[in-house]
Amino acid sequence: MLADTRILLIVSGSVSAYKALELTRLLRKAGARVIPVLTAGGARFVTPHALQAIAGEVVHQELWSLADEAETGHIRLARLPDLVVVAPASADLLARMAHGLADDLATTLLLATDRPVLVAPAMNWAMWAHPATCANLAALRERGVGVVGPNVGAMAEAESGPGRLAEPAEILAAIEAALDAARHRRERPPAAGLPMAGRPLAGRHLLVTSGPTHEPIDPVRYIANRSSGRQGHAIAGALAALGARVTLVSGPVILPDPPGATVLRVNTAAEMLAACEAALPADAAVCAAAVADWRSAGAAEQKLKKVPGEAPPPLALALNPDILATLSAHACRPRLVVGFAAETENVVSNAVAKRQRKGCDWIVANDVSGDVMGGAENAVHLVTAGGVEDWPRLPKEEVAGRLAARIAETLAGGAEA
Structure with a gap:
């Protein structure tokens, strides 16, 4: 897959820069030539000697190096690779990319290159969630820059959250996908005058949640519901079919992944929220998952045992995070x-109240007192600021297609949210 490809790898300032060494090893093992560029910040965490030894190439660091300019030249270096990869991509470097600055070798190369660019962000969770970072990422994505990660997990500051650099194997997979996409674009250019035909969501990032969540009571028991995930997965597939880049955050289901969607698998509501926040920014979010409202306030570390003659142990519940409300009020x-509203009575009135309470734009409401959960069909009411639309009972795939078309129309500016 990567034989005879050239990767320009820019390593910026982050404590996770050490992972760039493993990424370089994986790329070379796959047959790629790695041309390393180390920023001043990156050199605080990895040495040029280590990077050069693993890459087997000269490490480029200085924009004003007479030797580098005489032998290679930064413009030629910018045009040399098949793909430019920034891993890790610090908040500072992303900001400078978004604003077109060119005050060092890395940013000059990024501004001068005409090759595809893939970034792997890495930063503290608060920096990742900051509106400035959200705006910068949105601008870069709008220009066609690919993004892999970040992941959710422990950080150097003894904190945890979204912002952790994707693992080298994940970045390698994203590199392969980016090169494959670039190859297809070269081989099959769009027909003249019809670059967006059938793909009205091309260039858009859509976030979808699907399935139930499992909230552990002990190592073998959990709180859940009967959601199959079929409606959420159908929506993700319908959006991808319209050209969107879809991130599907899925609870435990037994469904195949929708074609064209990137699937993040989680179990609990807390994990689902963290994965959603890590996937931002997005043009739209569809929260179709049936998230458990409550979790056990203190999950047992060992299996709870039934003791003859004794009452069942008390089960104290705690509220789960509200994913829909959080995304509706998020800085990004x-x-x-x-959102979705699964109701068993007063379906429309409850959905109207939920839309106002959660702060979302639309609510897709359905009556789940019958065979909807786990079934093949759904009858929904679309609640918007403009009123309520009653849709007929349809296969879930057709409901998904209708909703995807409405989303595409709204994002294109042809309809009010």
């Missing part, structure tokens, strides 16, 4: 936020 709020 998607332009369009769509």
Whole structure:
């Protein structure tokens, strides 16, 4: 896959820069030539000697190096690779990329290159969630820059959250996908005058949640519901079919992954929220998952045992995070936020109240007192600021197609949210 490819790898300032060494090893093992560029910040965490030894190439660091300019030249270096990869991509470097600055070798190369660019962000969770970072990422994505990660996990500051650099194997997979996409674009250019035909969501990032969540009571028991994930997965597939880059955050299901979607698998509501926040910014979010409202306030570390003659142990519950409300009020709020309301009575009135309470744009409401959960069909009501639309009972795939078309129309500016 990577034989005879050239990767320009820019390593910026982050404590996770050590992972760039493993990424370089994996790239070379796959047959790629790695041309390393080390920023001043990156050199605080990895040495040029280590990077050069693993890459087997001269490490480029200085924009004003007479030797480098005489032998290679930064413009030629910018045009040399098949793909430019920034891993890790610090908040500072992303900001300078977004604003077109060129005050060192890395940013000059990024501004001068005409090759595809892939970034792997890495930073503290608060920096990742900051509106400035959200705006910078949105601008870069709008220009076609690919993004892999970040992941959710422990950080150097004894904190945890979204912002952890994707693992080298994940970045390698994203590199392969980016090169494959670039190859297809070269081989099959769009027809003249019809670059967006059938793909009205091309260039858009859509976030979808699906399935139930499992909230552990002990190592073998959990709180859950009967959601199959079929509706959420159908929505993710319908959006991908319209050209969107889809991130699907899925609870435990037994469904195949929708074609074209990137699937992040989680179990609990807390994990689902963290994965959603890590996936931002997005143009729209569709929260179709049936998230458990409560979790055990203190999950047992060992299996709870039934003792003859004794009452069952008490089960204390705690509220789970509200994913829909959180995304609706988020600093990186998607332009369009769509929630679902699974009701058994007063379906429309409850959905109208929920839309106002959660702060989202639309609510897709359905009556789940019958065979909807786990079934193949759904009858929904679309609640918006403009009123309520009653849709007929349809296969879930057709409901997904209708909703995807409405989302595409709204994001294109042809309809009000």
